[in-house]
Amino acid sequence: MLSRFVSRAILQIVSTRLTIPSIAHRLQSSTSNSKSDRQQTSSTSGIKEIDENESFLNSRDAAQAIADEEIIDSVEQATSDRAEKISQAMKNYLMKSREKQKVLDEKNYEYEIGRRHLARIMGEDPEEFNQEKIDDALSYLLPSGLLDERARPKMRPPEEMYPKEKAVQFDKAGRPFHFLYYTAKHNYYDVLHTVANKIEELKKGEVAMLASGREPDYSQNDEFNYTQWESKEIFEKRFLEKLDDEQYKTLIICLNRLVKNPMAYTIKDYINSFRTKLADTISKQHIEPVKKKDKFSFQKKN
Incomplete structure (x- = not known):
């Protein structure tokens, strides 16, 4: 009786040992299958x-x-x-x-x-x-x-x-050649802009000369006394632009400020380009002298 009980216990242990790996294998296989399913799903x-x-x-x-x-x-x-x-x-x-x-x-x-x-x-x-x-x-x-x-x-x-007219003032793309194009009188305003810049340059030159202990030679500006500014008509021909009296007056005022600067003689070539000699402004007509004939030339010979 005891032997039968022992033999049955041994058989159960052996079967249990055999069953556990199969269950583990099944669990592993099911786990791997679930992982693969999850991986596939993911x-x-x-x-x-x-x-x-x-x-x-x-x-x-x-x-x-x-x-x-x-x-x-x-x-x-x-x-x-x-x-x-x-x-x-x-x-x-x-x-x-x-x-x-x-x-x-x-x-x-x-x-x-x-x-x-x-x-x-x-x-x-x-x-x-x-x-x-x-x-x-x-x-x-x-x-x-x-x-x-x-x-x-x-x-x-x-x-x-x-009268001459201006050439085309813009390129094929529509860009103006001059930065003062939209003022409608860019030649006139360009001269005003240049004169203002030259006045500032002369002021700086005068300050530098005085700082170095020298003084400008004021006598060299005397040559401007023998010239005068060109007329409005000449400026209009130069600019190819019509100027009214107020614009011409403004231009002359700016140019006079330039001439009154003590250092004006350093840019006399630029200033003289807008001036004309006083002798040239007086037009004289050449009149032939009166020709007197000999009083005896009209007498008839006897």
Whole structure:
């Protein structure tokens, strides 16, 4: 009886030992299966997340690309509109220049015909009849006692008689060549700007000279007493711009400040470019002396 009980216990122990590894193997296999399932599930979810992220990024890139295209289109549209405006401005300028050139061509044709007729009247060769001979012929055929030279008859080429105009002041992109272009009189304001800068430079030079113990040579400014500023008409021809009396007055005031500076003689070349000699402003007409004939030349011989 005891032996049977012992044998049964041994069999149970052996079976238990055999069962435990199988259970552990099953548990391990089930655990590995669950891990693999989890990994597969996680990988699947990761792939889904990646796909979702990629789709989101793709949609965002597409939206950004659309926005960029809209911006580019707007910029191109603005550029094209600006180009159209610039081209229209250029067309207007070219149209005006062509009209002026057409008038000049007609006047040149008339001048050439008149020059040849005048040469034949004077018995000269039309091909060698220059401007000096034209002036001599007019003074001979149309003598004038008027002292003002502008009132005397004249015959000049149309390029000298018609006022000059400015060339185009901007490039193909519409950018002005001069930084004072939008003042509408950039040549005039450029001179004012330059004069103001030169006044400041002269002040600094005077301070530096006095600091070094020297004094400016004031006597060298005396040469400006023999010249005067050019007239408003001369400045208008120089600037190719119309000036009113107030603008001309402002210009002369600024130039006088420049001349009154003790260091003005250091830039006398610049100052004299706007001045003219007093002797040249007085126009004198050359009058032939009275020719007296001998009183006996009119007597008849017996």
